[in-house]
Amino acid sequence: xxxxxxxxxxxxxxxxxxxxxxxxxxxxxxxxxxxxxxxxxxxxxxxxxxxxxxxxxxxxxxxxxxxxxxxxxxxxxxxxxxxxxxxxxxxxx
Numbered sequence: 823x824x825x826x827x828x829x830x831x832x833x834x835x836x837x838x839x840x841x842x843x844x845x846x847x848x849x850x851x852x853x854x855x856x857x858x859x860x861x862x863x864x865x866x867x868x869x870x871x872x873x874x875x876x877x878x879x880x881x882x883x884x885x886x887x888x889x890x891x892x893x894x895x896x897x898x899x900x901x902x903x904x905x906x907x908x909x910x911x912x913x914x915x
Contacts, residue, residue: 828876829876831871831872831873831875832848832873832874833845833848833849833852833871835898835910836852837901838900838910840904840907841885848871851885852869852871853870855867855869856884857881858882858883859879859880860879861876861878861879868881875894876894877895877896880894880914892911892913892914893911893912894910895911896909896910897910898910
């Protein structure tokens with residue numbers, strides 16, 4: 823199984839993609855219901871840190887006074903460098 827075929831917890835993915843400095847910050851952000859998820863044309867909110875994100879998912883959330891829209895490309899295996907983390911997603915819009 824390649825890393826693009828598997829799923830990853832929302833808090834772990836946000837941390838690996840370097841949107842948050844710690845997993846606990848990412849978990850808190852998710853628990854507050856501040857992330858919209860679109861999968862297969864169906865939109866909803868990511869409300870649990872354990873919610874699985876998969877390749878192809880579209881995420882929209884506000885962070886640092888701006889709206890971020892990204893498509894998940896891979897789950898990654900670890901929190902790597904900034905350039906490595908940019909391979910986990912692509913900007914949308």
